[in-house]
Amino acid sequence: MTTTVPHTATPEAVFDAAVAADERIEPRDWMPDAYRATLVRQIAQHAHSEIIGMQPEANWITRAPSLRRKAILMAKVQDEAGHGLYLYSAAETLGVDREELLDKLHSGRQRYSSIFNYPTLTWADVGAIGWLVDGAAITNQVPLCRCSYGPYARAMVRICKEESFHQRQGYELLLALSRGTEAQHAMAQDAVNRWWWPSLMMFGPPDEQSAHSGQSMAWKIKRHSNDELRQRFVDICVPQAESLGLTLPDPALRWNEERGHYDFGPIDWDEFNEVLRGNGPCNAERLAQRRAAHENGAWVRDAATAYAAKHATAHQEDRA
Numbered sequence: 001m002t003t004t005v006p007h008t009a010t011p012e013a014v015f016d017a018a019v020a021a022d023e024r025i026e027p028r029d030w031m032p033d034a035y036r037a038t039l040v041r042q043i044a045q046h047a048h049s050e051i052i053g054m055q056p057e058a059n060w061i062t063r064a065p066s067l068r069r070k071a072i073l074m075a076k077v078q079d080e081a082g083h084g085l086y087l088y089s090a091a092e093t094l095g096v097d098r099e100e101l102l103d104k105l106h107s108g109r110q111r112y113s114s115i116f117n118y119p120t121l122t123w124a125d126v127g128a129i130g131w132l133v134d135g136a137a138i139t140n141q142v143p144l145c146r147c148s149y150g151p152y153a154r155a156m157v158r159i160c161k162e163e164s165f166h167q168r169q170g171y172e173l174l175l176a177l178s179r180g181t182e183a184q185h186a187m188a189q190d191a192v193n194r195w196w197w198p199s200l201m202m203f204g205p206p207d208e209q210s211a212h213s214g215q216s217m218a219w220k221i222k223r224h225s226n227d228e229l230r231q232r233f234v235d236i237c238v239p240q241a242e243s244l245g246l247t248l249p250d251p252a253l254r255w256n257e258e259r260g261h262y263d264f265g266p267i268d269w270d271e272f273n274e275v276l277r278g279n280g281p282c283n284a285e286r287l288a289q290r291r292a293a294h295e296n297g298a299w300v301r302d303a304a305t306a307y308a309a310k311h312a313t314a315h316q317e318d319r320a
């Protein structure tokens with residue numbers, strides 16, 4: 001941060017002035033403990049979501065309907081792994097260790113996004129995830145490119161570029177199905193019917209129940225409330241659904257001239273809370289698969305550590 005404040009200013013006053021001036025807080029700057037804890041919580045949850053989020057789509061890699069679709073899907077799933085890596089690195093700048101974060105994910109002490117606890121039943125789900133889930137992710141994440149914490153904001157710039165490509169591939173996949181045979185159209189519609197409401201839940205609880213939004217917005221970690229972003233997403237999706245020739249499964253959805261937004265029906269927050277409590281359709285399966293992947297990958301981490309140690313010793317000997 002570069003803000004000029006009097007020499008006598010407390011670290012807290014320097015921090016507050018930097019946030020007020022829209023400057024970035026960097027890892028070595030003083031920051032309140034609660035600001036650091038909030039960032040670790042959010043960035044870790046975000047990183048966990050990226051790597052758990054590889055599972056639902058990876059389910060379809062072996063059954064993609066063409067080589068082109070398979071190559072695209074493999075690249076997308078690999079991108080999600082990359083996003084996880086940028087985000088774990090961003091979290092590490094706050095003084096936490098990646099192993100510790102993974103341990104918290106595996107033991108259920110840290111969350112990942114509710115959306116990845118739903119199953120991918122048909123090929124059309126790959127399109128619905130791209131269009132709706134990546135679409136919701138971008139709506140939520142573009143403002144995070146202006147987050148007050150530098151490493152998180154910078155990671156988000158690249159992630160958002162890749163997510164918009166993901167969103168477009170999902171839209172293109174659904175369009176192909178929607179314009180295909182009657183059975184393909186029905187499969188696309190069924191996927192949208194199942195993914196619509198869980199996508200709206202991705203933005204988090206309603207504003208009046210959001211425990212962290214007020215403080216996170218004051219610190220400029222979050223720039224908009226959960227409900228504002230959810231509304232923005234609905235407004236974007238309605239015309240896109242029309243162009244796709246698909247309907248959104250909400251009879252209450254209609255344009256409100258006065259508000260300048262689409263009204264939409266009530267969200268089933270009981271379902272959301274159940275998923276957060278670990279009782280969604282795939283919670284147990286997702287965590288079990290993640291733990292197994294971690295254990296099966298132990299030899300790779302051990303080999304990488306041994307290789308790095310060997311090189312460090314070789315460098316020391318060269319210098320001696």
Ligand code: FAQ
Pocket residue numbers: 041042045046047049050053054080111112113114115129133134137140141201202203204205209210211212213216222226276
């Ligand atoms: N799922 O007070 P708030 C992706 C929790 S995109 C689970 O409103 P906050 C890309 C929240 O943690 C998905 N938990 O919380 C991709 C808190 O619990 P805690 C990931 C949720 O933090 C696409 C409690 O409820 N994106 O991965 C959810 O201010 C395709 C109270 O909530 C991000 O993480 C939820 N949906 O706002 C990958 C974006 N919502 O911690 C693969 C960054 C809320 O007190 C394939 N994160 N909770 O125990 C954020 O913007 C925020 O953290 C929110 C929640 C907006 C998610």
